[in-house]
Amino acid sequence: MKPSLQLKMGQQLTMTPQLQQAIRLLQLSTLDLQQEIQEVLESNPMLESEESVEEPPASGDEGEQPVDFNEKAEQPPEPEEPQWADSIPNDLPVDSGWDDVYSSLPAATDEEHDPFxxxxxxxxxxxxxxxxxxxxxxxxxxxxxxxxxxxxxxxxxxxxxxxxxxxxxxxxxxxxxxxxxxxxxxxxxxxxxxxxxxxxxxxxxxxxxxxxxxxxxxxxxxxxxxxxxxxxxxxxxxxxxxxxxxxxxxxxxxxxxxxxxxxxxxxxxxIGQADTEYVTPDISVTKVRDRWAVDQLQEARWFLKNLQSRNETLLKVAGKIVEFQKDFLEQGEQAMKPLVLADIAQAVDMHESTISRVTTQKYMHTPRGVFELKYFFSSHVSTATGGECSSTAIRALIKKLVSDENPKKPLSDNKIAGLLGDQGIKVARRTIAKYRESMNIPPSNERKQLI
Structure with a gap:
């Protein structure tokens, strides 16, 4: 076989440093992004936070002027503490090991009177x-x-x-x-x-x-x-x-x-575990091609562009989620529609993996509370009329049935499946058990109470 040269044309995606940074920023949570921004501000002299600038930048060559950093990431509102956080269980768990009980003894309210x-x-x-x-x-x-x-x-x-x-x-x-x-x-x-x-x-x-x-x-x-x-x-x-x-x-x-x-x-x-302490370097020094001093203006521009792209992508995806799940916002969990990553990816013309990154550790504040974007996605179950019901809606229905049940005669999984069937929702008993366990609802024999 004689050696020969052949010319082929093709397309290949190259993971440039700019693209790698864009992907990484996209999957960061708001708090992680805030930390990333702070680290970039400390390591890149061409970026400055607008609130930290005391004097206007001096006029001169554009390549020597620092770039004002105008993007400011908002921290999500602190989630409200659950109402049941300090409550004591009303029932004993099923096994004698008390695996599900987390009640605690009264704690001292004044550390001066508590030597421990x-x-x-x-x-x-x-x-x-x-x-x-x-x-x-x-x-x-x-x-x-x-x-x-x-x-x-x-x-x-x-x-x-x-x-x-x-x-x-x-x-x-x-x-x-x-x-x-x-x-x-x-x-x-x-x-x-x-x-x-x-x-x-x-x-x-x-x-x-x-x-x-x-x-x-x-x-x-x-x-x-x-x-x-x-x-x-x-x-x-x-x-x-x-x-x-x-x-x-x-x-x-x-x-x-x-x-x-x-x-x-x-x-x-x-007794809590010891808190882990982390050290954040104040100065970062790198050597590129035998040189210690580098021009970081282009890196600053990349960062600002990728940050803007992240915000635009997040806003676009969140907007489509709200469009799909507006019934949930108006009526609650029982009105949640089936939704998968592919639905949003098709609506915004993006890849499913991008939607997955955007919805991970990103939270939306709604009149019904603060939810991770992934919360709005759920699989579907067919109904008797040929329609679809989301697994989130079914979980909400199960929770409501359990909350309204007679404590002396709690509903079994078979009974719950029958009640949902009366509403046109076909759900197997084992599916009811799986959803019930995912919500930490004990089986019927463990929910039995004295009145």
Whole structure:
């Protein structure tokens, strides 16, 4: 075969630095964009923030004048704190491990009267417990046992190893160690703040917290009875069995449940993790082609152009989303229409990947609240009349049905599917279960309540 030369014509997209910057700016959230702008202002002397300019730029050659930066990114309004943020659950979860309970013990409102307040926000649970251990008068022998117990505590406050295993691990460090000594040390740590840390199980954790309450606390005896003998029945919400075995009246059981629910099944979660500190360089130095000084005027112009392009693209995409979902803005979630990325991409003549970047971590303030742009996209389900209903609308209907149900006889997934079918919406039971779980709505047997 003889070598030969051939001429071919074709098109190829080259990822220039300008294009790379445009794509990166497009996918940044508003807060990240604000940080990016600040970094560019600090690194490029040809850009200045308009509000920081004290004197007008001197006249002269255009290439030597700084470029005024007139774009100012707005920060999204801070989202309102959910109304349920500080509420206490009205029901016990289904399993005895209390996996879904996040209630907490009352916290001190004045740090001057709380000797442990300084550690809660910035130290790990183990550091916090060790700090208290070091403030407790004890021998070096006892301190070794205390450290061994604390090291075995997880972030929820429970022991990851049994006392027997901890005892065996201490045999070589502590001479003539009696198992009873380790038990005493565990009991001491149980009463550290937060009360209940170092518990072996849920029952022990709740009992310790109950024992901290004044003896005159109403229904303390009944709450202690529930935890000691009927914890599994509480988890399965078998209230009829509990009343039959304890001979408690309905109002007595309700008050005892309320007291139990005021306890914290995960006491260790009260202590926050240490905050990570980040360092932002004040000066950035780069070397290009053996030169340290470079002209950044062109880079400044690119940045301003890409920033303007980002804003125009975001406005165009948001406008089409509002056009598609105006029924939602006027009527609420139940009027949300099915919408996919391809619909908006076709409407604004852009690629789906571009729409994905534009709608990620971008938020829209509406009369109904602040929503991420991705929230307005959802798949569709066919209706009996041949139309379509969005998955968001179906979730809203499920939420409404559950909120209006009889707490003594909650709706099953099959029943919800039947009720939606009566409205012309064909949804399988397994789809109802999937949507319900995505909204953190428990199944019907867990939603059963006493009235």
């Amino acid at each position: 307040a300084r550690s809660r926000a910035n130290e790990s649970l183990q550091d916090y417990l060790e700090w208290q251990l070091n403030l407790t008068p004890m021998t070096d022998r006892d301190r070794l046992m205390g450290l061994a117990v604390i090291e075995a505590i997880n972030n929820d406050g429970y022991l990851t190893h049994s006392l027997e295993e901890i005892y065996l691990s201490l045999q070589e460090q502590v001479e003539e160690l009696a198992f009873e000594e380790l038990q005493v040390m565990q009991r001491r740590i149980l009463h550290f703040d937060p009360v209940g840390c170092a518990s072996a199980n849920l029952k022990e954790c709740l009992e310790v917290q109950l024992n901290q309450l004044p003896q005159e606390t109403h229904f303390l005896k009944e709450a202690r009875l529930l935890i000691q003998n009927h914890l599994q029945a509480l988890g399965s919400r078998d209230y009829a069995q509990i009343m039959r075995r304890t001979r408690l009246k309905e109002h007595q059981l309700r008050e005892a449940l309320s007291l139990v629910q005021s306890l914290n099944p995960r006491p260790g979660s009260e």
